[in-house]
Amino acid sequence: MSPAPGTVDPLPESRAYNPGNMESLWPVIEPLLANVSKPARYIGGEMGARRPEHDGFQVAWLLVYPDTYEIGLPNQGLQILYEILNDRNDSLAERAYAPWIDMEQAMRENGVPLFSIENNFPASAFNVIAFNLSAELVYTNVLNLLDLGGVPLRSSDRAVSDPIVMAGGHCTYNPEPLAEFIDAFVIGDGEEVVGEINAVISSWLHSNSGDRDRRILREALAQIDGVYVPALYGSRYDGQRFMGTVPVGNAPPEVIKRTVADLGQWPLPRQQLVPLTEVVHDRLNVEVFRGCTRGCRFCQAGMITRPVRERPAQQIRDMVRDGLQRTGYDEVALTSLSTADLSGIESTVRDIIDDPTNGGRVSVSLPSLRVDAFTVATAAEIQKVRRTGLTFAPEGGTWRMRRVINKLIREEDLYGAVDAAFGQGWRRVKLYFLVGLPTERDEDILGIVELGRRCVEIGQRYHRSVTIVASVGGFVPKPHTPFQWCAQDSMEELQRKVALLRAASREVRGLTVRWHDPAATTVEGIVSRGDRRIGAVIEQVWRAGGTFQEWSEQFRLDLWLNAMESEGLSIDELVHRERGPEEALPWDHISAGLHRDFLWDDWQQALEGSGVADCRWTPCYDCGACTDQGIEHIVASSLPPAGGSQGTGQDLSSASKVPVRFTSAPDQASTFAV
Amino acid sequence: MTGSSAEMQLRIRYTKLGKIRFTSQRDVARLWERALRRSRLPVAWSKGFSPRPLLSFGLALPTGAESLGEYLDIELDSWDSPGREVAHDAIGILDPVTSAALSTFLSSLLPDGLSVQAVAPVPAGSGSLQHEVSSCTWELEVAGVTEVQVARQIDAVLRSSNVPVRRVRKGRMLEDDIRPAIRSLTLGADCGRDHRGTEGTVALSATVATKPRGVRPGELLEGLEADLVLVRARRTHQWIEHGDARWEPLSEAGELPGETGLHAQERAS
Known part of the structure; x- marks a missing residue:
């Protein structure tokens, strides 16, 4: 791993990926907080937060939500992975969120890199930086956070010692706009695959230095079901027209999403994070x-x-x-x-x-x-x-x-x-x-x-x-x-x-x-x-200062139009x-x-203008999600819920006769039949 | 207090130290609400469309400032509630031992940095914290100046009859004279307790009136007219004043203001 800024610490071979002489950045973070808005965004301390000890043998993940703390903290996907990784004995995880513009400026002026909110370690001290992608307009923030973390922007520019940059979340179903910047995407549910990925990374990190080559890691990751390694694929174009993406290395022609067959096996998060300051969905x-x-x-x-x-x-x-x-x-x-x-x-x-x-x-x-x-x-x-x-x-x-x-x-x-x-x-x-x-x-x-x-x-x-x-x-x-x-x-x-x-x-x-x-x-x-x-467009918008594009007061249409034009x-x-x-x-x-x-x-x-019924309660129309994956619905009731129509195939005429008694006192409204 | 049917009011004294000082007053209120729900104490709720637990906080603490003595009054309901047994065990008889136990118990429900020092029942009809507290003492650490410079500025402030500071209110720039609010201003930390000054800083101590409005640490420093940086602000005391006498709303030892007088009142009722 890269040593903390300003330190050069040669490591013994057996602990070669140990981040080494890591020190908390808190002494340089603390003075910045007096002059930024909502400083509680940066102090962590949530109930349920872990404070993992980095022993140099566990794979260290930094889970990043590329928007503000108050938007990102409640994200359940990130919290589930946080628990899984911290509960395993071969991994640990900390978190980071996008610092708001005032904090980012203060950090850049004072040479403070993106840091984890638990141990306040620099982002570059982690083995893996994993982003949650829930919305497309946060993509410029992803680039900004990599830059703020001192991580080379492009996958192809990263050295063996740089963190492995990953992404998961709904947006990865079209990973291409970020293909140049992300080493590996996870498609689908993360609960099971995160452990498989960790095992591959762990064994790569412990391998002899001759084999610790990012190309070898890429190919190993690409063999995991549901993991997409964009560097192993190439796209063709005919003028403006996109013509297709095919493997150019040892990788499957199609990456199929991962699906957790039984949610009952994953009662997570067990320790939902309870923040010290106000967040959405609090x-x-x-x-x-x-x-x-x-x-x-x-x-x-x-x-x-x-x-x-x-x-x-x-x-x-x-x-x-x-x-x-x-x-x-x-x-x-x-x-x-x-x-x-x-x-x-x-x-x-x-x-x-x-x-x-x-x-x-x-x-x-x-x-x-x-x-x-x-x-x-x-x-x-x-x-x-x-x-x-x-x-x-x-x-x-x-x-x-x-x-x-x-x-x-x-x-x-x-x-x-x-x-x-x-x-x-x-x-x-x-x-x-x-x-x-x-x-x-x-x-x-x-x-x-x-x-x-x-x-x-x-x-x-x-x-x-x-x-x-x-x-x-x-x-x-x-x-x-x-x-x-x-x-x-x-x-x-x-x-x-x-x-x-x-x-x-x-x-x-x-x-x-x-x-x-x-x-x-x-x-x-x-x-x-x-x-x-579109990756080059995202990069241009970011370089022109376009961060937090999903915030209406920060959104800059002109930056996007200019970038599209200059990319032809x-x-x-x-x-x-x-x-x-x-x-x-x-x-x-x-x-x-x-x-x-x-x-x-x-x-x-x-x-x-014709609709289709909900296949939970009606015969299968073979969309492919179950049949090809060997999984099926897990639904306790074989009947659609009472009241309303909405594709349940029910008698629509009964909709106005739902068994509800209307009263002005809400407490008495409970007398309805199920 | 708010015309509720609450049977008992508890006053809690707690500290706010360390990283958690960057949370706001509203954040701390929410942290208390959640801690009290977990405590199962029978906190009384307001009536109406959007009921709230009946908690009343005293003087707001600016975000970023620490405090050695924050206060919170809680109204408790009848014992006929799920929390009855917990509450009864802990505060049924509030002698010093159980008060200490309750302090420890509440601290365990709060995040790091918020720590309960004392709890005491307040007689019905006592004034609210907001109403009773009329001054407070700050300890400030500043950097970028020498002790001599600070001493000179303190002297200048104390000798002048007018210390104007500017503030923005409703989008308009106003000028306020804070001199009448300054009760004392001295060099050096006033409290002898577990204080470690930050290296390279100068400490000063100030007692300021909180009415008609509180003087914020930043305003105090603006009044000093020195080119300095506030490194740390810590509220060490809040005061209830009667004539020349002053008391803390609840001492660390768990004593209420004018303890004997209040007991007499309680007996009378």
């Missing part, structure tokens, strides 16, 4: 299932995480009880892509609330509500302590639009949900929509306002003043979804649609429209479906163009387990 989080088969066509998470794997109900109750007792939180979120779909959700939440050992004042939050009155009744019952806002995601403004995206919510479902929400005391409901969806017409845009207007009217039956917030995002087609072939709306078109929406909504009192910046949507489009050539790349070609069935896609060598013809057929069905 509560106990318990993942109740992984995967989603609702089949919303715009949703990458729902496509790449199949199949549905529920955690056993008793394990959920144990994790909640133990977690609440350990942390002192009074709120627990049952997390998943659609928690209302958990088998037996009502009895699970009731058990949590009724458990006397939980202290009696616990609220349960369901981060993703299904749009129906039944779900609202559950929400009303369980949020006794503190009522969070209610949010529903119809996503499309008309039934036709929602059929295209396979989000099969009837208007009566939404009105029933909103009626129940206002009837049970809420005065503010938030609705999520997307604009720029394929086949979208102006009437679909105006449909958003119409839905909002009706929801306000429903609310006014209960309260004098109500607010409906319609939050509108610009649609970005994502790899490994049925929409991966479609043309993304231009920035001008998105701006026109937003203007249309604003003009129409101005006449509706009680309806507030918020929208995402179409410029940021465009840039997200560049990176989402970009090929390797066309945004129209990459973002605003529909692809044909035979065209090579930059992520074709990465497999989420989904058959390409399944995705294409689903794309064609979208254009016809």
